[in-house]
Amino acid sequence: MTPGDTSQRNAFAEAPKPKRGRLSFFRITALWEAFLVAGASLRANKLRTALTLVGIVVGVAAVIAVVTIIQGLDNKVASTFSSQGSTVFSISKRPQIIRSREDFVKFNKRKNVTDEDAEAISRLCTSCWRVGVAANARETVKRGDQKMENFTMRGVTPTAMFDVDGRSLDVGRIWTEAEGSSGHEICVVGSDVVTNLFGGRSTDQVLGQEIKIAGRPFQILGVLEPLGSIFGASRDSVAYIPYSTYQKLYGARDSIVVMIQVSGAEQLEAAEDQVRTIMRNRRGHTAGSPDDDEGFSLETQDVFLDLYGKATSNIYLVTIGVAAISLVVGGIVVMNIMLVSVTERTKEIGIRKALGARRKDILTQFLIEAVAVTAIGGAIGVLTGFGLAYLIAALIGFPLLMSVGSAVLGVGVSSLVGIVSGLWPAWRAARLDPIEALRAE
Amino acid sequence: MSDATLTSPTAAAVLPGEAVGTHDAGSLISMREIWKTYQMGSEEVHALHGVSFDIPKGEYIAIIGPSGSGKSTLMNLIGCLDTPSKGEYWLNAKNVSEMDDDELARIRNQEVGFVFQTFNLLARATALHNVELPLIYGGVSSSQRREMAEKALSAVDLTDRMLHRPNELSGGQRQRVAIARALVNHPSILLADEPTGALDTHTSMEIMDLFERLHGEGNTIIVVTHEPDIAARAHRVISIRDGLIEKDEKIR
Numbered sequence: 001m002t003p004g005d006t007s008q009r010n011a012f013a014e015a016p017k018p019k020r021g022r023l024s025f026f027r028i029t030a031l032w033e034a035f036l037v038a039g040a041s042l043r044a045n046k047l048r049t050a051l052t053l054v055g056i057v058v059g060v061a062a063v064i065a066v067v068t069i070i071q072g073l074d075n076k077v078a079s080t081f082s083s084q085g086s087t088v089f090s091i092s093k094r095p096q097i098i099r100s101r102e103d104f105v106k107f108n109k110r111k112n113v114t115d116e117d118a119e120a121i122s123r124l125c126t127s128c129w130r131v132g133v134a135a136n137a138r139e140t141v142k143r144g145d146q147k148m149e150n151f152t153m154r155g156v157t158p159t160a161m162f163d164v165d166g167r168s169l170d171v172g173r174i175w176t177e178a179e180g181s182s183g184h185e186i187c188v189v190g191s192d193v194v195t196n197l198f199g200g201r202s203t204d205q206v207l208g209q210e211i212k213i214a215g216r217p218f219q220i221l222g223v224l225e226p227l228g229s230i231f232g233a234s235r236d237s238v239a240y241i242p243y244s245t246y247q248k249l250y251g252a253r254d255s256i257v258v259m260i261q262v263s264g265a266e267q268l269e270a271a272e273d274q275v276r277t278i279m280r281n282r283r284g285h286t287a288g289s290p291d292d293d294e295g296f297s298l299e300t301q302d303v304f305l306d307l308y309g310k311a312t313s314n315i316y317l318v319t320i321g322v323a324a325i326s327l328v329v330g331g332i333v334v335m336n337i338m339l340v341s342v343t344e345r346t347k348e349i350g351i352r353k354a355l356g357a358r359r360k361d362i363l364t365q366f367l368i369e370a371v372a373v374t375a376i377g378g379a380i381g382v383l384t385g386f387g388l389a390y391l392i393a394a395l396i397g398f399p400l401l402m403s404v405g406s407a408v409l410g411v412g413v414s415s416l417v418g419i420v421s422g423l424w425p426a427w428r429a430a431r432l433d434p435i436e437a438l439r440a441e
Numbered sequence: 442m443s444d445a446t447l448t449s450p451t452a453a454a455v456l457p458g459e460a461v462g463t464h465d466a467g468s469l470i471s472m473r474e475i476w477k478t479y480q481m482g483s484e485e486v487h488a489l490h491g492v493s494f495d496i497p498k499g500e501y502i503a504i505i506g507p508s509g510s511g512k513s514t515l516m517n518l519i520g521c522l523d524t525p526s527k528g529e530y531w532l533n534a535k536n537v538s539e540m541d542d543d544e545l546a547r548i549r550n551q552e553v554g555f556v557f558q559t560f561n562l563l564a565r566a567t568a569l570h571n572v573e574l575p576l577i578y579g580g581v582s583s584s585q586r587r588e589m590a591e592k593a594l595s596a597v598d599l600t601d602r603m604l605h606r607p608n609e610l611s612g613g614q615r616q617r618v619a620i621a622r623a624l625v626n627h628p629s630i631l632l633a634d635e636p637t638g639a640l641d642t643h644t645s646m647e648i649m650d651l652f653e654r655l656h657g658e659g660n661t662i663i664v665v666t667h668e669p670d671i672a673a674r675a676h677r678v679i680s681i682r683d684g685l686i687e688k689d690e691k692i693r
Contacts, residue, residue, distance in 0.1 A: 029586070033577045040565055351561045354522065355622070356550020356578040358543045434522045438561065 030361045031368075038369035041341065042376075049373060052337045055330025056377030056417065057384060059323045060410040064385025066319040069392060070312050072401040077308055086265050086301065087129075088164055089272060091117065091279060093255040095297040097307060110295050112255035117282060117296075121258055124278050127271035129263040132161040133243055135256045141239065142212040143197040152238040153213055155246025157181075162188075162240065164261045171204045172222025180242040187211075187218040190236035191226040213239060214249060272298060327413070330377065331421035338370050338425035349429050350437025363430040370422020371415050378414025382407045468531070469629055469661055470496040470519065475528035477514050477684075488514040490684040491528065496663070498629075501656040503672035504665045506681035513634075515681060516665045520555060520632045521548045533629045550579050554623030558635035560615045562607040568594060568618045569603040575626040593621040597651065613644035620651065624660070631655065633664045637671055649674050 042049045094107040115133065122131040134156045141151045156162070159174050175186055189211070191203070198206045203223045210217045218241065227235040262271045276298055283295035342349070349362055386402050393400040477489040488511045496502055506512040517523040518530060521537055524545070530538045533552055540548065554575075555561075562571045572590040581589070594603050597617040607615050616636060623631055633652070637645035653674065656662050664675060672678050673692070680688040 029577045029580050029583070032583075033574075044565065347561070348563060351563060352574070352578070353546065354520070354549060354555050354561070355575045356546050356626075358546040358578070360543075361578060435517050438522075438557070 030357070031364060034361070034365040034368045035372075037365055038372045041345075041369055042372060048337060049376075052333055052373055053377040053380060055326050055333050056374050056414050057330075057381040059326030059330055060378050060381025060414055061384035061388060062326065063319055063323040064382050064406055064410050065388040065392070066315060067406045068386060068389035068400065068402055070315060071403060071406070072389075072393060073312070075401050077305070087263070087268060088259060088261045089268070089275075089298060089300045090260070091121070091258040091275060092297050092299070095299055095303065097303055106293060107297070110293070111283065113258060113296060114256065117279065118256070118258040120282060121260065121275055121278055125260070125271060125274045127262060127267050127274050128260050129267075130160050130164060130261040132164055132259045132261075133157050133256050134161060134165075134259055135243065135246055135250075135254055137214075137246075137250060137254075139214045141193065141197070143210075146197045146199075148192070148196050148237065150237070151213075153246070154238060154240050155243040156240055157243035161259060164259050167227075167240075168225045170223045170225045172207045172220070175221055175242055181244050182242075183244045183248045184242070185216055185218045185245060186221050187213070187239045187241045188222040188224060189220055189240075190224050190234075190238040192234055192237040193220075193239065194223055211239075213241075216249070268300070272300075327417050330374070330414075331417040334370055334373055334418060335421035335425060337373075338366060338422050339428070341369070342366060342425050342429040345429075346432065346437050346440035349432050350434050350440065353432070353434035354438060359430040362432075363426045366426035366429045367419060367422045370426065371418035374414040374418030374421075375411055378411040381414065382410040385410070467497060468495040469498040469500075469533055470494075471529075471531040472518075473529040473531075475515075475518065475525045475530060477511070477518065477523075478526040488684055489518075489525070492681075492684070492686055493528075494679060494686065494689060496630075496661065498661055499656075499659055501652070501662045501674075501676045502664070503675035503678045504663065504681060505667065505669070505672045505678055506687075507667060510681045511684040512665055512667075512681045514684075516632065516634055516663075519630070519663060520553050521545045546578075550575055551626065552629040554626065554628040554631045556616070556619050556623050556631065556633035556636045558638035560607070560612075560619045560639070562615060562618055562622075564607055567604045567606055568599060568610065568621075571607070571618055572622045572625050575622060579626055589625055590621070593625040594618070596624070597621045611644075612640050613647055616640060616644075616648055617651065620648075620655075624655070629661060631660050631662045633662070635666055635668075636664060637666075637668070645671070 091113055093110050093113050094104075098104050098107065118131060118133045121128065125131070134154055137153045137155075139151050139153045141148045141153075156165075157180060158177070159180060162168070162174060169188070170191070172188070174188055175184075179186060189206075193211065194201065194203050194206050197211060198209070206220050206223065209220050211220065212218070218239070224236070224238075224240075229235060260271060260275060262268050276294075279296050279298070280294060349357075352362065352365075386407075389402070390400060472492055472494050475489055475492045476487065479486045479488060492511075492515065504512055504515060514523075518525055519532075521532070521540075522545075524530075524540065525538050528538065529536060532548065535548065535552075537545065537548055549555075562568075563574070566574075569587070569590050572593050573586050576586040576589060591600075591603065594600060597620055599614060599617055599621065602610060602614060602618075607618070610618065616639075620631075623633075631652075636652070637648055640648060649671065652662055652664070656676075662675075664671060666672055676693040677691045678688070679686055
């Protein structure tokens with residue numbers, strides 16, 4: 001025997017059995033092989049893989065785009081309303097949202113909310129921190145031949161109302177108490193006034209300048225920090241004037257809004273109860289007849305948030321419906337392709353089984369392949385969705401909030417679709433008789 | 442455990458009245474009254490009619506017979522791709538006749554090395570990866586796997602073809618990859634089904650020379666064939682006809 005023979009003998013017949021991995025449900029080595037095979041198979045059939053992905057991509061992209069846009073909006077809405085916070089509520093003649101003509105008629109029959117109401121609340125409500133009065137009017141504002149239509153003029157008192165409204169000064173000052181009760185024609189303006197009527201000038205250059213509101217000259221004392229717009233309406237197209245001046249212009253005929261702020265959110269409920277009781281007494285409302293109109297509207301910002309929430313939840317529902325349909329269709333496509341793949345690779349399955357692959361090894365191999373397809377589809381869908389949201393946001397001017405959560409959810413749900421639709425084809429592959437499978441061409 | 446001892450071939454052989462004849466206690470393979478019956482519609486077809494034989498470790502044996510003789514059925518049983526309808530099959534002291542699918546898969550992985558007529562290599566995988574496959578399903582770590590596969594390929598003189606795919610190899614080279622794959626896990630038997638059926642005469646002889654060398658190194662080799670030339674290279678020939686052993690003779 002030659003020395004070469006000896007080494008070959010060692011190589012085979014007499015070599016010790018190799019050390020083996022712990023026997024567990026999944027052999028790590030077989031699992032890794034499954035990943036490699038899945039990757040190779042998807043790469044070998046690029047066009048088929050791409051077509052298989054379409055349904056999943058569309059479904060996930062739709063959800064991601066809508067969720068991203070709505071989350072962006074949510075964020076905007078939340079930050080807009082939180083500038084006032086959950087410590088403020090109001091008493092008014094009419095609620096801010098009126099749902100029917102009957103309601104409108106009913107609300108119009110109510111008595112006006114007056115200074116006396118505000119004064120009574122201020123005096124009697126012990127849980128209230130600050131009580132103020134506000135009245136709004138739509139006016140045209142002019143400077144020379146420049147003018148702005150549909151401009152909000154807000155008469156307020158006391159000056160703490162700036163705080164209650166969540167407004168802060170950029171430059172200049174707010175009127176003093178003395179000026180506030182004097183009826184002088186002075187104002188603090190929103191930044192739109194500077195942009196539209198003093199085009200190009202910096203904010204401090206407009207201090208002391210005059211603008212004409214409702215045909216009367218007003219001196220600018222200060223400019224407010226801009227708040228931006230919500231639902232397309234600018235919140236900076238505004239001028240604050242002392243309530244006394246407002247009364248001088250419009251008289252006391254209009255109903256006012258009483259704004260109440262509590263020092264902390266935990267006092268809100270107690271304050272609302274007190275104010276409601278005070279107002280019911282003043283309107284002569286008798287308890288025990290709940291159908292009767294109270295004669296006033298007590299509102300927090302929740303009314304806006306509720307309305308907004310209802311609108312967006314409908315959009316969510318529709319999107320989830322669309323996504324569910326495309327994911328189901330996508331899942332069926334994946335199942336179909338996997339069945340084809342199993343049939344095509346019957347021989348390969350036979351070889352693997354002859355060499356010692358167990359049912360679960362084959363099952364995992366095809367499951368991983370199905371999940372790989374749908375997870376890739378999900379990932380592409382997430383990217384497409386973000387891209388779409390970005391485009392829409394850029395076009396309409398919404399803020400954009402891309403969340404990791406929705407990306408993870410998108411890939412997760414599509415992987416789940418992969419498991420569900422891959423299970424049956426994989427089970428069929430796993431159950432193939434190795435003899436029959438080896439005979440296949 | 443005592444049950445297994447009672448029904449083991451060793452115990453069975455000494456029972457009085459046992460008709461299966463003598464058998465070597467050191468047998469690697471022990472077939473006892475093996476029947477294989479297929480249901481064809483309402484008819485029962487017997488592919489094997491109670492076949493018994495023993496194969497000791499280190500033997501080079503050919504199973505020969507015309508098509509339809511039950512030779513392929515017997516090969517599938519020996520290779521643990523199938524289980525008998527009746528009878529007992531002991532392979533390396535394990536009773537495989539009543540194993541379930543996953544146990545059979547494990548036996549195939551550990552005890553049997555297959556060589557097929559059409560090679561049955563994975564077309565998309567390199568020679569090296571093809572040879573690694575049994576180790577993958579055996580749970581061997583990747584570094585050890587690579588080492589073993591390289592050793593097996595060098596033993597069939599394919600060191601310079603390890604990273605080639607099957608379509609870049611000649612028929613003889615492909616069959617040598619298949620032989621390396623069959624032997625890489627150090628199985629108890631090398632089971633070849635018409636190993637030269639797809640090869641020309643010259644290459645066939647090379648492959649048969651390789652088998653002879655592997656036998657010389659201590660491997661147990663079973664070749665299933667219908668070609669007398671190929672069978673003549675073995676040391677013992679079992680002839681199958683109509684599901685029965687027609688002849689069982691030592692020729693060397």
